[in-house]
Amino acid sequence: MIRFEHVTKRYPDGTTAVDDLSFEVAEGELVTLVGPSGCGKTTTMKMVNRLVEPTSGRVFVDGHDIAGTDPVRLRRGIGYVIQQVGLFPHRTVLENTATVPHLLGVKRSAARDRAAELLDLVGLDPAVYGDRYPEQLSGGQRQRVGVARALAADPPVLLMDEPFGAVDPVVRERLQSEFLKLQSRMRKTVLFVTHDIEEAVRLGDRIAVFGQGRIEQLDAPATVLGAPATPYVAEFVGADRGLKRLSVTPIEPGDLEQPPVVRLDDPLPRDLGAHWAVVLDAEGGLHGWISAEQAGAGSGLVRDHARRMEAWLPVGASLKQAFATMLQYDAGWIAVVDREEKGRFLGVLTPARLHEALRRSTAADARDVARGDVDLETVSRR
Known part of the structure; x- marks a missing residue:
């Protein structure tokens, strides 16, 4: 033009x-x-x-x-x-x-x-x-x-x-x-x-x-x-x-970790196998989270003890938004959902994974390859 x-x-x-x-x-x-x-x-x-x-x-x-x-x-x-x-x-x-x-x-x-x-x-x-x-x-x-x-x-x-x-x-x-x-x-x-x-x-x-x-x-x-x-x-x-x-730099599905997951209507598990788990609704949409301490000390259904999730973003949001959301809610991770109306849960982004995503993105541009093709073991940490 x-x-x-x-x-x-x-x-x-x-x-x-x-x-x-x-x-x-x-x-x-x-x-x-x-x-x-x-x-x-x-x-x-x-x-x-x-x-x-x-x-x-x-x-x-x-x-x-x-x-x-x-x-x-x-x-x-x-x-x-x-x-x-x-x-x-x-x-x-x-x-x-x-x-x-x-x-x-x-x-x-x-x-x-x-x-x-x-x-x-x-x-x-x-x-x-x-x-x-x-x-x-x-x-x-x-x-x-x-x-x-x-x-x-x-x-x-x-x-x-x-x-x-x-x-x-x-x-x-x-x-x-x-x-x-x-x-x-x-x-x-x-x-x-x-x-x-x-x-x-x-x-x-x-x-x-x-x-x-x-x-x-x-x-x-x-x-x-x-x-x-x-x-x-x-x-x-x-x-x-x-x-x-x-x-x-956008959040991509490959940047995410997969934590333990429980459903709202599940019986409360005695052992989550981790310090916390993500709580989903029946359609796989994000509802909240539950701690191992709550799970071990309570009874009934997961929904009776789950906490609402405030720190979340859609996939494709920027890493800057992710970092800002972590700081805003003093969170050690944020949940990431798809962009559909019901917000299907995709995984969580941690500070370590955020740093890796940034390094991988920089290396991908320098080498003119896709982000997923970058092996971080070969990327200098200088």
């Missing part, structure tokens, strides 16, 4: 902002451009909608060389979200959101209907917020309006320049989560500029790590964190990249 071919941007004073850049962004892909200030990531993004013109090379959008496209027409077909939002202060939220459809000749009623639909999509009830002005909104709410406005003309390409950088960390994380949900439904082709490697890792299908005007590495987040291509990338992602990698 977006393609750069040997693109260079050199300013009259001799500064080279972008140097012989070539890369592609597939349709429906979200690529984060990350790097320090002045590295050329924002310049790169702005060349897609011709806010910046390249000195040499070509930029293609949907197979067309944009050098031959009228800039105004091009920009009206590309969504653009910036950190400062850029809402018109004298227009209501609904009017702001309907701006681009109006410019494209959509009838006022249809444009307002589309704006209302998108406000609802980003979590702002149009009946409540539609008639408000930007100054009456919080920073996070204004940012949501900015996203809705960028999507109003249903553009295939979305450019986002530090869109969540001006809000506090709690709101920022919430906006990131909401945007990921939106992207999973709408599958826009997105270039997302950020200086925050954690944001880049969380949002990107791939990450482009910029050095000075060049891409040092363009890879999946897990690969950038687990196998940095250059010393520069390793330094930029940080010495704690192993911890960052937790957020992009």
